[in-house]
Amino acid sequence: MKVNLEKIVNITKAAALGDACFTYILGEINVGMREKEVADLIDAYLLSHGGEALAFPTICVSGACGSEPHGVPSEKKIESGDLVTMDFGAVVGGYCGDMTRTVAVGKPSAEMKKVYEVVLAAQFAGIAALAPGAKCKAVDAAARDVIAAAGYGEYYVHGTGHGVGQEVHEAPTLNPKSKESLKAGQAVTVEPGIYIPGTGGCRIEDLLIITETGTVNLVASEKQLIVV
Ligand SMILES: [Mn+2]
Secondary structure, three states: OOOOHHHHHHHHHHHHHHHHHHHHHHOOOOOOOEHHHHHHHHHHHHHHOOOOEEOOOOEEEEHHHHHOOOOOOOOOEOOOOEEEEEEEOEEEOOEEOOEEEEEEEOOOOHHHHHHHHHHHHHHHHHHHHOOOOOEHHHHHHHHHHHHHHOOOHHHOOOOOEEEOOOOOOEEEEEOOOOOOEOOOOOEEEEOOEEEEOOOEEEEOEEEEEEOOOOEEEOOOOOOOOOEO
């Protein structure tokens, strides 16, 4: 394996900045804040703690708006019981971070709690399927099967992950149609989600390096459901 040390070092830093940002925003987020206010705080944190730029426009969606997988933060206020999905990343040393966490602000409904647990199980299954030489579509299937088995298959409307480097979306693509296989040295995301129109959504995303023997997860943030 020819190690691109510059990539590994900088993408690790970008992921660590994302973790620090998540810890920060957990202390800020509350009932009554607007989605856009949360996204603006995330952006300001990333750009004042070593981020050279945003890797992509920050997503913060809450409650029923969380059923938009790539929704734009709005003026909607966060309500008690909402799941809030935050997807963000900064560029550090020219390389992109990309992580997503979904938290509950106030006690979530039993249904959304179940949705969270299913997404988390799918995310673990996807991560467990990562390995050098593994087929990208098999990684997608590992995550997708968990969601389908729980009865939410129709609500998983995007691929399981993508490569990350100097671009936030680059090869390989981890979806049902992918013909690629994973190679040591690649950085990829695993980000399953469930999106129920009119009700809400959940996505959990980590960024991992494929090594010669397995993976290293660069994102250390808590994944059990956090109730703020
Ligand atoms: Mn992503």
